[in-house]
Amino acid sequence: MRKILFLLSGLLMISGVFAQNTLLVYYSYTNNVRSIVNELSNHLDVDIVEILPAEEGLRYEADNYAIGSALISAIRDNPDDAESYPAIKPVDIDFSRYDNIIIATPLWWSNMAAPMQSFLFQNGDEMGGKNISLIVSSASSGISSVVADAKRLIPEGNFIEEALWINNNNRSNMPTLLEAWIRNIKSSKHMTEKLSITVGNTTYLATLVDNRSTQALVAALKESPITYKAQDYGNFEKVGSLGRTFPTNNEETTTEPGDIVLYNGNQMVIFYGTNSWSYTRLGKIDNITVDQLKNFLGDGDCTITLSLSSQSVSGFADTAFSLKGKGVGLGTNKYDLQGREVESCGTGQIYIQNGEKWMKTDK
Ligand SMILES: Cc1cc2nc3c(=O)[nH]c(=O)nc-3n(C[C@H](O)[C@H](O)[C@H](O)COP(=O)(O)O)c2cc1C
Structure with a gap:
């Protein structure tokens, strides 16, 4: 053997x-x-x-x-x-x-x-x-x-x-x-651009898969952010119309909390539970728990704004700067791009410490 x-x-x-x-x-x-x-x-x-x-x-x-x-x-x-x-x-x-x-x-x-x-x-x-x-x-x-x-x-x-x-x-x-x-x-390629999802004063980043749908979404977001209203459905998702149609690549998908998909070509769905249906996969919210997701999306209707965050150093510097203005990310503690304190970072992860941007390079 x-x-x-x-x-x-x-x-x-x-x-x-x-x-x-x-x-x-x-x-x-x-x-x-x-x-x-x-x-x-x-x-x-x-x-x-x-x-x-x-x-x-x-x-x-x-x-x-x-x-x-x-x-x-x-x-x-x-x-x-x-x-x-x-x-x-x-x-x-x-x-x-x-x-x-x-x-x-x-x-x-x-x-x-x-x-x-x-x-x-x-x-x-x-x-x-x-x-x-x-x-x-x-x-x-x-x-x-x-x-x-x-x-x-x-x-x-x-x-x-x-x-x-x-x-x-x-x-x-x-x-x-x-x-x-x-x-x-x-073919699970990821886009370099991160999708920035904002509800109220909170923003989470999502990693986008690379397909015709996300390419069209990124092109649209380069023109301007998209704001849409979303509702709860089935006790497992927030869904809302993006007000325009994107290319689809539907396939039978079982979703997990944090998954983002396109439904019917014009509706964005963010899952806090699971469902199996024919969707076009767009991406997934990074490093978020189910409780954080539910808090983020709230109960009932909400307004969601989508924009792009390239996670490039300059984009990151802006985030670090705005968080520093709010007193977040100062001192020895580490914070992620959303200003949440993190205990440890994986290789390649960008974090804020004492108002400066850092990338974890080695263990
Ligand atoms: C200790 C033990 C517990 C198992 N429990 C389950 C179970 O709860 N449900 C199930 O569907 N299969 C269960 N199985 C079966 C294995 O998941 C299944 O046979 C698997 O294909 C074994 O892979 P392997 O041959 O590479 O070890 C169990 C097997 C073992 C040895």
């Missing part, structure tokens, strides 16, 4: 986000994830690392899954305590070599399999600012808690594309699903 397999191979020239170095980290107990990884390595040139539990020969499924469920319960009870995570064999990864990381993991008791959680608990901070995508294999359970585990353990990760979910119903179709998913991540 393969132990830790580390393929240092020449990189394919691929367009889009995954043109750069890609690391695939996986854990597999009964070989389902391993089969997915084997298939994936036929399509993407990646360096592969396998996570192995320190204790060999454990039968997680014995006694009605007693060992597996005890491991997951320990993490659920104390997710911030290193002692809650089962030991894994050491892995030595130079994360600075990678822009993209694919995590492939089984689901255990609705959560991410415990050994993969151990790996991310130990290394998640090193993955800040990287493009992260997830492959999850389960028998039948839905994977939203696994996605939440990944986001908890890689708080500064730039999660791209929807996680690929392989289960017993679609497993025989895995090669086709995997190929389509890889096609999507290869």
Whole structure:
């Protein structure tokens, strides 16, 4: 059996986000994830690392899954305590070599399999600012808690594309699903311009995907900001007409909180919950929790203003300057572009400290 397999191979020239170095980290107990990884390595040139539990020969499924469920319960009870995570064999990864990381993991008791959680608990901070995508294999359970585990353990990760979910119903179709998913991540390009979304006195930035719709939106916003009225719908979204029509590229999409999509070509939808429908994906609000989203969008109707923020140094200097005027960002504490205090920054993240702009360059 393969132990830790580390393929240092020449990189394919691929367009889009995954043109750069890609690391695939996986854990597999009964070989389902391993089969997915084997298939994936036929399509993407990646360096592969396998996570192995320190204790060999454990039968997680014995006694009605007693060992597996005890491991997951320990993490659920104390997710911030290193002692809650089962030991894994050491892995030595130079994360600075990678822009993209694919995590492939089984689901255990609705959560991410415990050994993969151990790996991310130990290394998640090193993955800040990287493009992260997830492959999850389960028998039948839905994977939203696994996605939440990944986001908890890689708080500064730039999660791209929807996680690929392989289960017993679609497993025989895995090669086709995997190929389509890889096609999507290869084209998950992000625009350099950030979308600035303002409600009342609060502004959040969003990362835009790169497609014909966002290109048209950026062109329109370069002319002037767009202000529109939005309403709640379905207890999961704020939707409103942009007053003009943009090109669409609709596809069946399951949204997450923070996602921004175009509906019917002329309506912008910002999600604070989830929904599955045919939308054109526009982007996602950066680093925002569901509670912050709900506070930001408020109850009932609201007025939203969209503009562009290039996140260039000069654009940033303006933000730093206006925040300094409000007394925000002075002293040793760090603040993000919206003037919210941040405890730690991922590589490449821009922050304000003592009224000056900084970019985190190294760990
Ligand atoms: C300890 C343990 C708990 C599991 N819990 C669930 C579960 O709650 N729901 C589910 O659909 N599958 C569950 N499974 C099944 C695995 O998610 C599924 O078989 C997966 O494909 C295994 O991937 P692997 O073969 O790479 O280990 C569990 C498996 C184990 C070992």
